[in-house]
Amino acid sequence: xxxxxxxxxxxxxxxxxxxxxxxNLYYATRFLAPDPFIFLRIKGEKMLIMSDLEVDRARATxxxxxxxxxxEYEGRLKRRGAASPGAVDIVDDFLKERGVTRLLVxxxxxxxxxxxxxERGYVLTTKRxxxxxxxxxxxxxxxxxxxxxxxxxxxxxxxxxxxxRAASVKDGLIVHEGRPVTSERIKKLINVSLMEGDCVxxxxxxxxxxxxxxxxxxxxxxxxxxxPIVMDVFPRNTTTRYFADMSRTVVxxxxxxxxxxxxxxxxxxxxxxxxxxxxxxxxxxxxxEVVRRFEQAGYKTGLLNGRMQGFFxxxxxxxxxxxxxxxxxxKSGSRLQTGHVVTVEPGLYYPGIGAARIEDMVLVTDDGCxxxxxxxxxxxxx
Numbered sequence: 001x002x003x004x005x006x007x008x009x010x011x012x013x014x015x016x017x018x019x020x021x022x023x024n025l026y027y028a029t030r031f032l033a034p035d036p037f038i039f040l041r042i043k044g045e046k047m048l049i050m051s052d053l054e055v056d057r058a059r060a061t062x063x064x065x066x067x068x069x070x071x072e073y074e075g076r077l078k079r080r081g082a083a084s085p086g087a088v089d090i091v092d093d094f095l096k097e098r099g100v101t102r103l104l105v106x107x108x109x110x111x112x113x114x115x116x117x118x119e120r121g122y123v124l125t126t127k128r129x130x131x132x133x134x135x136x137x138x139x140x141x142x143x144x145x146x147x148x149x150x151x152x153x154x155x156x157x158x159x160x161x162x163x164x165r166a167a168s169v170k171d172g173l174i175v176h177e178g179r180p181v182t183s184e185r186i187k188k189l190i191n192v193s194l195m196e197g198d199c200v201x202x203x204x205x206x207x208x209x210x211x212x213x214x215x216x217x218x219x220x221x222x223x224x225x226x227x228p229i230v231m232d233v234f235p236r237n238t239t240t241r242y243f244a245d246m247s248r249t250v251v252x253x254x255x256x257x258x259x260x261x262x263x264x265x266x267x268x269x270x271x272x273x274x275x276x277x278x279x280x281x282x283x284x285x286x287x288x289e290v291v292r293r294f295e296q297a298g299y300k301t302g303l304l305n306g307r308m309q310g311f312f313x314x315x316x317x318x319x320x321x322x323x324x325x326x327x328x329x330x331k332s333g334s335r336l337q338t339g340h341v342v343t344v345e346p347g348l349y350y351p352g353i354g355a356a357r358i359e360d361m362v363l364v365t366d367d368g369c370x371x372x373x374x375x376x377x378x379x380x381x382x
Contacts, residue, residue, distance in 0.1 A: 011104040011125070013041040016087055016113055023322045024106055024131045026241060031062035038070070038091060042098055049073065049090060068094075088116045095122070106131045130326045136318060137339035142242065143363060146319060146341055147372050149237045149244035150361060152197030154375045156190040157233055157248060160206075163189060164252050164381050169225040174252050183208065183219035186231075194235045201235035205247075212249075212355035215313055215347060225253035228263075228354040228379075230347075234323050243323045245343050246373055247359030252381050259354040262299075263379045266356040269293045269346045273315055273329070277344065277362055277369040283333025287315040290346045299348050309350050316343040319361055340364040341372065 019026040020034045028039055029048065037058075038049040046064040052071050059067045073093055077085040095101070102123045105114065114124055130136045138146070163186070167176040174181040183206040194201050207219035212230040223229055229252070234245040249263060269290045276286045294301070294311050301310025314330030319341050327334030329342060336342070345359030360373035 010044065012100050012102065014091065014103045014105050015039040016110060026321060027132055027135050029062050029064055031058055038087060042100060049094065088113055092120055135320060136326045137337060138320065138341050142320065143341065145237060145240035145242040146244055149199055149235060149242055150246065150372055152194055152199045153233050153235065153244050153246050155197065156193035157231060157246065157375065159193050160186050160190050160231065161250065161381065164250065167252065169253060172224050174223045174225055180222040182222050190233055198238050199235035200238055201233060205230060205232035210351050213349040213351045215349065215357065226251060226255065228259060228356060230355055230357050232357065241321050243319050245319050245323060245359060245361060246375060247345055247357045248375065248377065249356040249358060249379065250381050251379055255379055260379060262348050262353055263356045265294065265297045265299065266346055266348055266358055267377055270344055270358050273344045273346065274360065274362055274369065274371065277336060277364055279336065279338040279364060279366045281336045283327055283329035283336060284331060287330050287333055290315050294348065311346060311348055313347065315346055318342055336364050338364055338366050
């Protein structure tokens, strides 16, 4: 397949996937199904070829122009002598009817599908994400969906903060209602609250102490007083399918002076980065400024004592029907555009001091951005 980052005219498109796990397919069809189905856009017309199980539901609910029956194509091919026609045979028959020989497919298009189509003479071209350019620029309806998910996040995290505030400290451990407060207990509290708000979270991060120094460590075991706890919560709404993403860092008790300085440095860097977000801003430049600010404050990044320390992830990413989507605010960043929804989440990680990550979601506007996150950024919890 020939890689092509841009297409000058609207190409004919083929996707064969399950929309439950393929965001591009769900975006194109607004039809959710756990099993693979066939989507084509030919000369601007959006079409599905669906199994008997899904064809009626697709005709009633899918945001496409035409829904065709898989079994009708299958039966036709069998009458012509095909023993057990599959998806590629059906796509081939469909495309021959319309004289189509060139197709644009996603980068994750199935290798076997591609090989068999190419054997039959089709020219397949891939395109880098965003496969659908419009996905990155959110409509008002999409922004409202993201904000609704974010409100559920804030409610859930507030419940966790309330539990930590009500807890006591015994032998260095955080204790509530006679039991140690664990990462698992906080995650359960947050995840149940999210479910009550029609959201589902996977891989919620509640990481304390040295665990927090690994940005994607989900956290396990008892949480200790006077040590940072990084909370990173990023659920999907079960109705709209849109994600939200928020991180906060807290300490139950008294943070050390070094930890407080670390937190304040991250917060100042985040505020500066948010102030730099606007239409046409360069994500790479925003990220570079965060790196520069950290280095000027004396926080170096690199491999030390066998592990990465400092700031070693991107400053932000797009959020939508994928938790990580374009654009990026990172060392390989993207040009921002009005309508993008991006996170701004700098962090610093030092096992000898602690960790801090603070993350908001913002909507890029013509002259700045609107913060979609309404939650305090406070380190110490009494």
